[in-house]
Amino acid sequence: MSSSMLSTILFIAFVAFTLVLVFRAGRSNKKSSDFYDGGGSFSGFQNGLAIAGDYMSAASFLGIAGTIALFGYDGFLYSIGFLVAWLVALLLIAEPLRNSGRFTMGDVLAFRMKQRPVRGAAATSTLVVSIFYLMAQMVGAGALVSLLLGISDPSAKNWIIGGVGILMIIYVTVGGMKGTTYVQIVKAFLLMTGAILMTVMVLWHFGFNVSDLLGAARDASGKGDAFLQPGLKFGKDIIDPVTMAIDPVKTLVSKLDLISLGMALVLGTAGLPHILIRFYTVPTSKAARKSVNWAIGNIGAFYLMTIALGFGAAALVSRVTLLRGFKVDLNGCLIDAKGAAIVNGDVACTPLDHVKDLTPELKALLVPVDPSGNVAAPQLAQFLGGGEGTTGGAVMLAVIGAIAFATILAVVAGLTLASSSSFAHDLYANVIKRGNATAEQEVRVAKISAVVIGGISILLAIGAQGLNVAFLVAIAFAIAASGNLPAVLYSLFWKNFNTRGAVWSIYGGLFSAVILLVFSPNVTGLPTSLIPLVEGGVRFDFFPLANPGLVSIPLGFLFGWLGTITSNERNLAKYAELEVRSMTGAAIGKAVQH
């Protein structure tokens, strides 16, 4: 049996098992509000696993392992940022949020404010963040399938994206929060098991000597000691092509870009709506704290293992395999980025298996099939099982491939749930119906919006297949850190914060991040931009950083402060209620009287 068939069978088994769980969860839902919070009765341990399952996306598993495999140390920076970020959630957000809100991020933001403007802003930014994140995961799903199952037909990729979308809609509409939580717990368990298995096998290969593992990765990388040092991907030294000296200005910009990325990673997590609503699934703030502790334990252990997975792939899987070879033309000749055949001396056509004969200058012109190394982890699994063509290799590849799918499904379900909850509870019930919707009406709207949002993201993801997954995730993190985090922190801890402050902070942060991204090198100005740079082509890359966080996060805080001090609205009575409820858990889960 081929690995792709086995992978498909395992994945179908996962889908069947989770569908049974989800339908049972759907039947056990009693109140309509169970759709939002699963009855609020999960334990800290269960929720901790579910948080880990909600958070560790395909970008973490495949993306970080791939980045380490190709760029060495720099991939590790992602792991650290994604983990340390949890301290913001633990120390400042999880407990007060659980105590003072009910179903959505908007509950806390609108606690003492005018409902309609603040709920509208909260729902807008929830939808924007979640849809970017959804697109990233679904584009990743399409790419993963084509890599693992060897499908390159674009229409097959579209079918896969559509299938993932339909599954997530079923999970959410049938099982609500409870069903989604079960899927995430199962996925977290599978992902941890797979990662532990591979880590032990990699370490065993090197006699449990991490230094030897790193040394082997360095030797195989072809980059020398630089592979074990920061700087191959982020904050590079930029060489001026004319003088061949380091360009001090461009180099500084490139290093600031690294700091900007670090800032978005560490401050984005606590502003992700699909993470925040997970704190409502436990009954008390103490359980919310315990769930973050369990989540930190799981996520930390997982990110530590990315070192073994990434460097293991670099050491054990050949570089050409990691890049999935280089692009060739119809005649099988290696080509450069412009599609011209590589000419090596008087050889006009170099076939793929002659890559090693090329000079380093010519090698630099080659175009990898997968420059992000997204399949490093599955390929490492294949090697650890015995290599290509062996039964063990096929089994390991299939198992890890199926786990990667499960990972994507659990995350997209969480995102769909967060956005449909916010649409129904913030926009429909409080903005459109002005607080006069029944719980049944709300949940009906939530289910309809899950279908609509799911459908929109299927279409967007099919259209966005050319986009880089890491870029889409970075947008979601930057917007969450700039638009949501300042408003949530001000809401919980600043007495004078008011409606205008909240609205300015959310829209100010959100639009700063989006506008800076539009005018960044992500969109124009580079050969790798969304609109690739061609001679005489359009470019409007006025903002030099690829990551907007360094500017847009402080702007989010600044707008919130400015809005607050320029408005006379103060609601000290409601702040007394918010403060007492958030610190003690009094009247927990009860709606605020407006």
Added chain:
Amino acid sequence: MSSKNEQVWSDTQASPEFQDLKRKFRGFAFPLTVAFLVWYFLYVILTAFAREWVSTPVVGNINIAFILGLLQFATTFLIMWLYERHSSHSLDGPSDALRDKVDKELAK
């Protein structure tokens, strides 16, 4: 009804027990937040601007950059443990007592 509730909230907020709880929470969580953010950004800045220093090998192929990265993991786990200890020793008790008191008054 509503104005009576408002009275409960503002009386509780003004009570010495609540102010003490708030001080114990903020006095612990805020400085710790500043500390871990400074330490994290110090790490990021060092990897960006002190490349030669962080590339110094320490043990075998493990250099300072790896040690600093692993220390970020260690401090994250340490802060989690410290906060859990502080919460269960000093915050949970007073917070539960206040909750029961407030809920009883609201139910009156």
